[in-house]
Amino acid sequence: MCGAGAAVGAAAAAAAAAAAAAAGSASASLRCWCRRRRGRRRRRRRLLLRSWRTQA
Secondary structure: OHHHHHHHHHHHHHHHHHHHHHHOOHHHHHHHHHHHHOOOOHHHHHHHHHHHHHHO
């Protein structure tokens, strides 16, 4: 049960991220993902966001 729930949650998160990227708010989804993965490195996240914006 727990494994299935985690898989469903991961799939839902991936779908939400894909929908946000398709909608054009990829920066917000990336910000949320970065905060969830590593919430203490905020300076690096800002630099990564700036680099991604310049690439896109």
